[in-house]
Amino acid sequence: MAKVISLHSFRGGTGKSNITANLSIVLALAGHRVCIVDTDIQSPGIHVIFGLGEDRVGHTLNDYLWERCRITESAYDVTPPQVTEGKVFLVPSSIKINEISRVIHEGYDARLLKDGFKELIQELSLDYLLIDTHPGLNEETLLSIAISHALIIILRPDQQDFQGTSVTLEVAKKLGVPNISLVLNKVLPEVEPDVYRSQLQETYETPVGAILPLATEIVRLASADVFCLLEPQHAFSQEIKALGQTITAME
Amino acid sequence: MSDDSFSWLQSDQIYVGRRRRGVNVTELLDMPEAQRELVVEITRREPVGLRELTEALDRDPVELEVQVSQMVAQGWLDVEEDEAGEWVYRVRIARRSKRVLPPGVWQVLDNQWQVPIFRLFPEAIREQFSDTFELQRHKTGTILFQAGDWGERMYIVEQGQVELIVHNEKNEPFVVREVGAGGVFGEMAVLLGERRPYAAHVLQEAQAWVLDKNDLDALLARYPTVGLPVRQQLARHLKAPSKAAEAKIQYNPVIAVGDGGSDLAQHLAEQTGTRVVLIDLIGRKIDETPLLDYVDASNLRSKALAQAIQDQVEAGAWVIVSAMPKMSDQLMRVANVAEVVIDLTGSGAPWLRAAARRYWVKPSSTPLQMARLARRLCGQVMGLVLSGGIAHAIAHLGVLDVLHDQGIPIDLFASCGYGALWSVLYAAQWSPTQIIDWVTREASRLRPFGNRLGLRAAARPGLFDARPMRSLIQSTLSGMRFADLETPCYLALSDLDTGEVVCLDEGPLFNALSACVATPGLVTPVDHQGRLLVDAILTNPLPADAAVAGGADIIVASSVIPSPNARQESTARSERTHDLVNSWLSISDAIAHERSLQHLNAIDILIAPDVSEFSGQAFDQAERLVECGRQAAQEALPRIRSLLQQEE
Numbered sequence: 001m002a003k004v005i006s007l008h009s010f011r012g013g014t015g016k017s018n019i020t021a022n023l024s025i026v027l028a029l030a031g032h033r034v035c036i037v038d039t040d041i042q043s044p045g046i047h048v049i050f051g052l053g054e055d056r057v058g059h060t061l062n063d064y065l066w067e068r069c070r071i072t073e074s075a076y077d078v079t080p081p082q083v084t085e086g087k088v089f090l091v092p093s094s095i096k097i098n099e100i101s102r103v104i105h106e107g108y109d110a111r112l113l114k115d116g117f118k119e120l121i122q123e124l125s126l127d128y129l130l131i132d133t134h135p136g137l138n139e140e141t142l143l144s145i146a147i148s149h150a151l152i153i154i155l156r157p158d159q160q161d162f163q164g165t166s167v168t169l170e171v172a173k174k175l176g177v178p179n180i181s182l183v184l185n186k187v188l189p190e191v192e193p194d195v196y197r198s199q200l201q202e203t204y205e206t207p208v209g210a211i212l213p214l215a216t217e218i219v220r221l222a223s224a225d226v227f228c229l230l231e232p233q234h235a236f237s238q239e240i241k242a243l244g245q246t247i248t249a250m251e
Numbered sequence: 252m253s254d255d256s257f258s259w260l261q262s263d264q265i266y267v268g269r270r271r272r273g274v275n276v277t278e279l280l281d282m283p284e285a286q287r288e289l290v291v292e293i294t295r296r297e298p299v300g301l302r303e304l305t306e307a308l309d310r311d312p313v314e315l316e317v318q319v320s321q322m323v324a325q326g327w328l329d330v331e332e333d334e335a336g337e338w339v340y341r342v343r344i345a346r347r348s349k350r351v352l353p354p355g356v357w358q359v360l361d362n363q364w365q366v367p368i369f370r371l372f373p374e375a376i377r378e379q380f381s382d383t384f385e386l387q388r389h390k391t392g393t394i395l396f397q398a399g400d401w402g403e404r405m406y407i408v409e410q411g412q413v414e415l416i417v418h419n420e421k422n423e424p425f426v427v428r429e430v431g432a433g434g435v436f437g438e439m440a441v442l443l444g445e446r447r448p449y450a451a452h453v454l455q456e457a458q459a460w461v462l463d464k465n466d467l468d469a470l471l472a473r474y475p476t477v478g479l480p481v482r483q484q485l486a487r488h489l490k491a492p493s494k495a496a497e498a499k500i501q502y503n504p505v506i507a508v509g510d511g512g513s514d515l516a517q518h519l520a521e522q523t524g525t526r527v528v529l530i531d532l533i534g535r536k537i538d539e540t541p542l543l544d545y546v547d548a549s550n551l552r553s554k555a556l557a558q559a560i561q562d563q564v565e566a567g568a569w570v571i572v573s574a575m576p577k578m579s580d581q582l583m584r585v586a587n588v589a590e591v592v593i594d595l596t597g598s599g600a601p602w603l604r605a606a607a608r609r610y611w612v613k614p615s616s617t618p619l620q621m622a623r624l625a626r627r628l629c630g631q632v633m634g635l636v637l638s639g640g641i642a643h644a645i646a647h648l649g650v651l652d653v654l655h656d657q658g659i660p661i662d663l664f665a666s667c668g669y670g671a672l673w674s675v676l677y678a679a680q681w682s683p684t685q686i687i688d689w690v691t692r693e694a695s696r697l698r699p700f701g702n703r704l705g706l707r708a709a710a711r712p713g714l715f716d717a718r719p720m721r722s723l724i725q726s727t728l729s730g731m732r733f734a735d736l737e738t739p740c741y742l743a744l745s746d747l748d749t750g751e752v753v754c755l756d757e758g759p760l761f762n763a764l765s766a767c768v769a770t771p772g773l774v775t776p777v778d779h780q781g782r783l784l785v786d787a788i789l790t791n792p793l794p795a796d797a798a799v800a801g802g803a804d805i806i807v808a809s810s811v812i813p814s815p816n817a818r819q820e821s822t823a824r825s826e827r828t829h830d831l832v833n834s835w836l837s838i839s840d841a842i843a844h845e846r847s848l849q850h851l852n853a854i855d856i857l858i859a860p861d862v863s864e865f866s867g868q869a870f871d872q873a874e875r876l877v878e879c880g881r882q883a884a885q886e887a888l889p890r891i892r893s894l895l896q897q898e899e
Contacts (some may be wrong), residue, residue: 067388092680098609110276110344111273111343111344114342114344118297126712139275139276139277141275141346142276142277142279142280146276146279146291146294146295147291147294147295171280174280174284174287175279175280175287175291176288176291179304239667
């Protein structure tokens with residue numbers, strides 16, 4: 001059965017979209033069919049990482065939510081040439097100002113989101129559906145978490161993130177998500193990753209999926225591409241690969 | 252079309268009961284754990300059957316089934332049959348909150364119901380109200396409801412087209428109306444809980460805002476200060492031909508269904524002094540007069556008929572189409588085009604009402620009622636406002652005498668205090684002379700401040716015994732109701748507890764009139780549907796607003812409330828005794844005078860008999876008071892005449 005995985009962080013700027021993009025590539029390289037849905041309607045961004053420009057984008061998630069198209073019509077094949085067996089699709093959110101403000105202002109039928117996920121899984125024969133959420137707790141994130149088989153909470157070594165993560169975890173446990181894991185991102189090189197790992201696991205009583213380094217190369221790339229395709233041997237990429245493996249090992 | 256209102260029991264549909272909006276995702280966090288677990292599990296696995304759920308959750312299957320059924324009834328779960336014929340469930344998630352209705356919808360609703368209901372609601376409630384509307388999409392060919400179904404929801408079309416269809420006894424279909432963007436249908440059912448008089452078919456893929464009756468009920472029940480008067484006003488408005496506060500509206504063209512179209516045409520010609528064309532679909536020729544033309548249209552096809560009507564209207568004539576109350580394409584088409592359809596048969600036809608822009612039922616075809624109807628069509632409805640007052644109000648009778656004598660038509664009354672009593676008697680077809688005689692005869696019982704209730708009075712909300720007065724009213728009116736009156740009367744009263752102005756225009760007259768003569772604080776109030784009502788002398792003593800709301804185009808008011816200046820100059824001041832009642836009356840006059848100014852803008856002509864030299868208790872001075880009224884009315888006559896002539 002296809003797995004729905006939500007990637008979430010309590011606060012913004014944790015590197016969620018980049019991690020989602022990289023994770024999707026790693027899963028696809030392992031031969032899986034993956035689709036990402038950018039549910040961050042207020043501040044969409046992951047399409048940039050995949051180089052999916054405005055010129056290529058016709059329908060978006062917004063169009064689907066306004067019932068102007070089927071959700072599959074807003075799914076784009078962004079599989080890079082390096083991936084031979086798997087597939088990566090992306091359902092982007094609109095970057096047009098009037099469309100963003102309209103959705104925020106008018107809202108939309110949340111049922112559609114739920115139904116849309118199911119339709120994508122079916123129509124695209126997906127193995128994994130990755131949901132890139134808006135930071136913080138709101139109705140969309142609650143909904144995504146509620147229907148997910150796995151939740152990856154991303155945080156930085158920052159007091160604000162630590163506190164926010166507790167809140168998110170509480171919600172996730174209440175909603176009974178079967179697999180919850182933490183990913184610590186932007187870790188400074190001077191600290192031993194394992195120190196963090198054990199600390200986090202103890203504090204949150206939750207497995208740690210990956211400890212990701214803060215690397216200047218990644219900062220320099222500035223979301224222009226998927227990092228693990230360019231530098232597959234980098235520590236960052238290796239950690240993402242390990243994360244992918246725990247995902248695929250999941251029941 | 253089953254008459255059995257429990258037919259749903261026999262149907263195959265699942266009864267969903269009172270609809271809720273579905274589960275709000277945020278509610279998930281507050282639910283009891285077992286419930287939440289269930290909802291989340293269904294969400295993850297949907298569509299899912301009971302068996303799979305029982306296994307996954309490891310619960311007692313019977314308990315689980317009960318819980319699931321409850322959730323279906325609550326509207327949290329949708330249920331359907333899968334290919335194997337098993338019931339499978341999905342979670343219904345509530346729409347994201349803070350949905351804002353397009354502003355046009357408010358407009359449409361206000362226009363449709365011709366009552367600015369939604370402006371009565373405070374902003375916060377309006378926002379919440381927006382939430383109760385659901386945007387639905389329906390494919391071409393969908394049947395939204397059948398004729399005979401109980402009406403559960405109303406529709407405001409945003410896009411597309413919906414056809415409203417009725418079938419006659421031969422089962423031939425007639426299109427009552429086509430509803431496009433901005434149109435409303437199904438609202439009667441929501442307001443009055445009626446069965447559908449027509450079926451609704453989606454002609455072209457439609458998007459509509461849907462309001463469920465239960466939601467509207469809940470909202471109105473939650474805000475009773477708005478809810479109750481709104482519903483009362485709506486029901487009144489929709490059932491009886493009252494008019495919204497539109498100034499000087501004229502209705503042309505008009506369809507008169509049933510006998511009497513030609514009478515109406517004649518009255519209209521007399522009233523307006525301009526050309527009236529009677530377009531006859533029945534085939535009953537009438538004699539033409541200089542102002543009344545006759546056109547035999549019984550053989551005209553609907554398109555040509557509509558064109559003929561339009562041509563005449565554009566040429567500046569009044570058009571009355573006379574038709575029989577039979578379902579036909581012709582009638583439907585013309586009904587869509589007319590400004591108002593008047594049902595002279597008195598029986599009322601829901602399909603006709605649905606086809607018309609406005610629909611009035613006018614069963615009585617007496618010359619008086621026909622003339623009145625004609626005045627209504629050309630915007631010359633005459634309203635007479637009689638101010639509050641006790642003995643002073645006797646002067647109104649002089650005014651009434653003069654107007655009656657001069658043949659000035661009075662189409663409705665809006666009155667307060669003792670003025671209300673005279674208006675009701677006149678509306679019950681007493682002549683002014685008869686009323687004056689009665690007042691003179693019964694003066695002793697009409698005096699409210701005769702019998703003190705003594706020491707026990709302190710515990711009562713009134714100092715004086717109202718019983719003699721009330722038994723007089725009872726014996727005089729003997730069970731009459733507002734509906735028995737020849738002329739509509741609107742009686743202004745005050746709620747003793749809230750100070751709110753209440754306007755009564757229906758039900759038994761005894762209660763209403765007893766309240767009109769219940770001077771606040773001095774006479775025991777009247778319990779009316781749980782509210783304590785008294786004379787509106789301190790809140791709305793000159794109720795011209797009620798006359799406007801009742802549909803009057805021309806408003807003449809008679810006010811006997813003495814102005815403070817006049818009081819000062821009055822010679823009788825030194826003779827007045829300053830006992831409790833007179834002191835009270837002095838104060839109340841001052842307040843009443845100020846309050847009487849609030850609706851002056853609505854009044855076209857104000858007649859103000861000078862009663863300052865009389866005491867408010869001077870029932871023994873009836874003759875002189877009447878003479879005062881006569882004089883004032885005589886002085887105002889030229890102005891009244893010129894106003895009426897202007898209108899023609």
